[in-house]
Amino acid sequence: MYISAQRVASSSPPMTGVNAFLFEHGSGTMWAGPPPGDFMPENNPGRLVRELIEIRPAGNEVHSYLDIVSPDAISRDHLEYILRTVPEQVPNIGLPMSFVTVPVLVRFNLVGYLLPVWYSELNRLRDAALAVFGPGLDVY
Amino acid sequence: MSDAARKYEENMARLLIGRRLGTLSEEREDSLLEGMDDLWWAMSPEEQQQFEERAARFDAGSIAESPFGVDVEVSPQTSVMPRRAA
Numbered sequence: 001m002y003i004s005a006q007r008v009a010s011s012s013p014p015m016t017g018v019n020a021f022l023f024e025h026g027s028g029t030m031w032a033g034p035p036p037g038d039f040m041p042e043n044n045p046g047r048l049v050r051e052l053i054e055i056r057p058a059g060n061e062v063h064s065y066l067d068i069v070s071p072d073a074i075s076r077d078h079l080e081y082i083l084r085t086v087p088e089q090v091p092n093i094g095l096p097m098s099f100v101t102v103p104v105l106v107r108f109n110l111v112g113y114l115l116p117v118w119y120s121e122l123n124r125l126r127d128a129a130l131a132v133f134g135p136g137l138d139v140y
Numbered sequence: 141m142s143d144a145a146r147k148y149e150e151n152m153a154r155l156l157i158g159r160r161l162g163t164l165s166e167e168r169e170d171s172l173l174e175g176m177d178d179l180w181w182a183m184s185p186e187e188q189q190q191f192e193e194r195a196a197r198f199d200a201g202s203i204a205e206s207p208f209g210v211d212v213e214v215s216p217q218t219s220v221m222p223r224r225a226a
Contacts, residue, residue, distance in 0.1 A: 008211045016161060021214060021222050042221065060211045061210060062223045111203070116152060117152050119149065120150055
């Protein structure tokens with residue numbers, strides 16, 4: 001499973017918003033350690049199953065993003081728990097942030113002008129990620 | 141986090157984004173700043189300190205100023221990330 005929540009900015013008209021996408025990898029996507037390369041979004045984002053769109057894609061600048069890569073079967077409670085720990089990881093890891101809480105990978109980054117509000121931006125992206133996840137994927 | 145602290149950070153984000161996009165009128169910016177001033181003094185000294193520490197946590201020089209490429213339209217029939225390098 002791959003979730004991406006990203007702040008995008010359109011130039012005409014000048015607007016910004018957060019779009020979120022939920023992809024599933026399908027049955028049998030389980031791993032014990034960090035996500036294998038075969039399931040990293042750059043190689044295989046999976047199949048889109050849900051999206052929440054505030055600014056119509058395509059060609060808008062991306063100003064921040066929160067990526068989550070996980071086995072499809074993760075529960076909502078588990079995902080919420082992991083995402084609650086992200087803000088405390090950011091100052092330790094720095095930006096761009098990438099950390100693994102086995103078996104889940106979380107990545108976060110933003111452009112410089114948003115730096116003073118990285119905390120609220122991260123919360124905004126997290127809320128969008130959880131909204132698009134909803135109750136979770138129907139993997140059973 | 142109190143309601144005032146949360147709203148302060150949200151309004152700060154609106155201010156920064158509006159300035160970046162050039163969408164804030166002078167009146168709107170003044171109104172935002174005035175509201176933020178009230179929210180700041182409604183925050184506890186600990187919350188004010190937390191905000192200042194978080195805001196100063198990173199060296200701006202180490203953070204990208206350019207956007208992370210552009211977004212991409214995706215569909216169940218495609219298997220691509222929703223963004224790509226510009």
